[in-house]
Amino acid sequence: MLDSKKAYNHFVLLxxxxxxxxxxxxxxxxxxxxxxxxxxxxxxxxxxEMKDNTNYLTENLINVExxxxxxxxxxxxxGRFFHxxxxxxxxxxxxxSLEVIRSKLVARVEDLREFVMSSRGKxxxxxxxxxxxxxxxxxxxxxxxxxxxxxxxxxxxxxxxxVIVSEARPDCEGYALTKSLLAVGIAARLVVDAAVAYALEExxxxxxxxxxVVETGGIINGIGTYTCALCAKMLKxxxxxxxxxxxxxxxxxxxxxxxxxxVKDRKTLPLFRSRETDDVTNLPVLSPLCDYTxxxxxxxxxxxxxxxxxxxxxxxxxxxxxx
Amino acid sequence: xNAEYMGTIKMSNLISHLEKFEVNFQNKDAPKGMHPDIICxxxxxxxxQITGTNARCFAILITLRKIIEEYRGSPETIxxxxxxxxxxxxxxxxxxxxxxxxxxxxxxNLKLSIFNSNRDxxxxxxxxxxxxxxDFIDQKIRKADDLIIKNGLELINDDDVILTFGRSYVVExxxxxxxxxxxxxxVDNPPYYEGRQMALRLARQIPITYTCISGVAxxxxxxxxxxxxxSSMLSNGALISRVGTAMISCIAHMYRKPVLVFCETYKxxxxxxxxxxxxxxxxxxxxxxxPGDKTTAINLRYDLTPRNYINMVITETGLIPPTSIxxxxxxxxxxQGTN
Numbered sequence: 001m002l003d004s005k006k007a008y009n010h011f012v013l014l015x016x017x018x019x020x021x022x023x024x025x026x027x028x029x030x031x032x033x034x035x036x037x038x039x040x041x042x043x044x045x046x047x048x049e050m051k052d053n054t055n056y057l058t059e060n061l062i063n064v065e066x067x068x069x070x071x072x073x074x075x076x077x078x079g080r081f082f083h084x085x086x087x088x089x090x091x092x093x094x095x096x097s098l099e100v101i102r103s104k105l106v107a108r109v110e111d112l113r114e115f116v117m118s119s120r121g122k123x124x125x126x127x128x129x130x131x132x133x134x135x136x137x138x139x140x141x142x143x144x145x146x147x148x149x150x151x152x153x154x155x156x157x158x159x160x161x162x163v164i165v166s167e168a169r170p171d172c173e174g175y176a177l178t179k180s181l182l183a184v185g186i187a188a189r190l191v192v193d194a195a196v197a198y199a200l201e202e203x204x205x206x207x208x209x210x211x212x213v214v215e216t217g218g219i220i221n222g223i224g225t226y227t228c229a230l231c232a233k234m235l236k237x238x239x240x241x242x243x244x245x246x247x248x249x250x251x252x253x254x255x256x257x258x259x260x261x262x263v264k265d266r267k268t269l270p271l272f273r274s275r276e277t278d279d280v281t282n283l284p285v286l287s288p289l290c291d292y293t294x295x296x297x298x299x300x301x302x303x304x305x306x307x308x309x310x311x312x313x314x315x316x317x318x319x320x321x322x323x
Numbered sequence: 324x325n326a327e328y329m330g331t332i333k334m335s336n337l338i339s340h341l342e343k344f345e346v347n348f349q350n351k352d353a354p355k356g357m358h359p360d361i362i363c364x365x366x367x368x369x370x371x372q373i374t375g376t377n378a379r380c381f382a383i384l385i386t387l388r389k390i391i392e393e394y395r396g397s398p399e400t401i402x403x404x405x406x407x408x409x410x411x412x413x414x415x416x417x418x419x420x421x422x423x424x425x426x427x428x429x430x431x432n433l434k435l436s437i438f439n440s441n442r443d444x445x446x447x448x449x450x451x452x453x454x455x456x457x458d459f460i461d462q463k464i465r466k467a468d469d470l471i472i473k474n475g476l477e478l479i480n481d482d483d484v485i486l487t488f489g490r491s492y493v494v495e496x497x498x499x500x501x502x503x504x505x506x507x508x509x510v511d512n513p514p515y516y517e518g519r520q521m522a523l524r525l526a527r528q529i530p531i532t533y534t535c536i537s538g539v540a541x542x543x544x545x546x547x548x549x550x551x552x553x554s555s556m557l558s559n560g561a562l563i564s565r566v567g568t569a570m571i572s573c574i575a576h577m578y579r580k581p582v583l584v585f586c587e588t589y590k591x592x593x594x595x596x597x598x599x600x601x602x603x604x605x606x607x608x609x610x611x612x613x614p615g616d617k618t619t620a621i622n623l624r625y626d627l628t629p630r631n632y633i634n635m636v637i638t639e640t641g642l643i644p645p646t647s648i649x650x651x652x653x654x655x656x657x658x659q660g661t662n
Binding site for chain 1: 478548581583631634635641642643644646647650651654
């Protein structure tokens with residue numbers, strides 16, 4: 001009996017148990033759970049079960065409580081990557097016993113899990129030399145990876161730098177980031193979104209995370225990132241992106257209209273946070289969740305596989321899909 | 324020494340390294356024993372009766388296959404004879420018109436496969452080569468075009484305004500097969516006005532605006548996407564296409580409109596080139612002038628569009644950025660090597 005909801009149910013459970021944050025490991029754990037407990041007796045059956053579970057999980061991520069619509073995009077990409085990983089490993093195995101196949105697959109997935117878990121540390125080592133003493137870093141939004149990077153650099157590596165954080169309305173993620181940076185002694189200042197160009201004059205580099213890195217080498221990230229990138233380009237400030245390599249997706253947007261449906265519209269999420277604007281909720285709005293930053297605005301990408309220029313992303317993607 | 328004289332020297336310095344257009348081709352004797360089909364093909368290529376990289380590649384390979392199949396020499400020396408025949412045909416066709424990098428690299432491979440063939444293969448060689456050519460046409464041209472069109476159909480949305488330049492076979496087929504409602508702007512260029520053919524063929528089903536290059540800046544604001552064909556694509560991501568393409572891409576880039584190039588992988592070349600003039604083809608300068616006009620005219624066939632003006636390349640293997648062309652070449656050679 002094929003249960004395609006197994007991974008999804010397990011995922012919901014784990015999300016409740018674990019502290020909020022990045023859900024990449026949780027996704028892999030849920031799929032690993034399915035793999036370990038599979039009752040299938042044929043290769044095709046196993047493949048089918050994994051495929052159904054992965055698809056159901058990635059398509060219903062938006063229904064999971066505690067998960068933002070934005071993170072579901074990154075996880076969708078990870079799900080695809082996982083599926084591709086499994087399929088190519090499975091086709092490479094010539095064993096006949098399903099037990100052996102299953103245990104080899106489990107071992108490979110656990111390798112993948114290790115890889116994902118260690119990706120943060122690797123991104124840190126890629127990016128560290130670009131965080132020099134005395135610089136001012138401009139950050140947009142609150143990517144957990146950017147937070148990790150800055151905190152580690154200041155605490156473990158004793159780097160002395162100051163940070164300007166933009167509010168990132170309407171979710172106002174910037175507040176949380178500023179607080180956590182101040183807590184470890186980094187000189188952080190909050191700035192309104194409208195003052196991005198103003199603040200960039202003082203900044204030396206711009207640092208953002210990414211929900212997805214697309215085939216062109218551009219990124220899809222929280223709304224406002226494109227604006228920062230355009231200002232950075234005009235003011236000749238380097239624009240750096242930090243992300244893990246499992247966020248590379250074979251998408252190819254040309255314009256803002258080509259973004260995936262899931263991030264084009266905030267739908268029912270509140271647009272305004274201020275109490276004064278409560279009576280304007282009936283106005284027609286254009287409320288995208290994410291925007292697309294083209295590759296000519298991105299200077300470098302710091303990933304767990306090394307430092308990439310935007311054009312190298314496609315090379316990597318072609319290699320992954322042909323591997 | 325006056326300004327006019329200096330002007331002529333300057334102009335000729337620009338193109339003096341390019342092969343001059345030979346006016347009297349008809350009087351050149353074809354080598355003895357050259358197959359009449361090849362001579363006919365040479366004239367057609369010369370007189371622009373067959374234009375477009377795909378059409379020329381197809382015509383050359385079909386004719387070549389025919390003469391290989393008609394080989395009636397001795398089976399013992401067949402390897403050498405066919406190799407020599409290939410060389411003669413290529414040399415003759417080159418005097419008519421340059422073949423194009425895709426065809427040249429395929430014919431080099433063909434020669435290599437003759438060299439690597441069994442000594443005792445005998446008349447089986449003709450079958451082997453004929454099959455090889457047939458496979459190439461089928462896989463790299465026909466099926467590749469089908470896949471490119473399949474990929475390309477997803478890129479057209481309802482109410483789009485699409486701009487295209489000149490006449491590309493793949494782009495024309497794509498636009499014809501698309502069932503969505505869109506508006507087409509066809510940009511054309513003297514002296515050959517290839518866009519007119521495209522306009523005539525598509526006017527029945529698609530609303531078309533036809534203009535020349537001088538009008539492009541006016542229309543570019545309203546355009547959603549620019550669709551271009553290719554003669555070849557180079558390893559540094561540059562596009563070699565009909566002269567005028569570079570200008571269109573430049574204007575599109577200025578207005579931040581996406582430029583999409585539709586190109587089969589056989590057109591990818593290992594070469595790199597930085598500007599339009601270092602390697603080009605000169606066509607008949609008289610085509611640009613009124614009869615009896617003695618002005619010096621330069622009729623270039625191709626130009627080079629740099630990589631940063633191109634947003635996406637659509638090939639049969641998928642959608643890739645122009646920077647990934649050497650990657651694709653590497654992967655294709657790797658796959659070919661394992662076969």
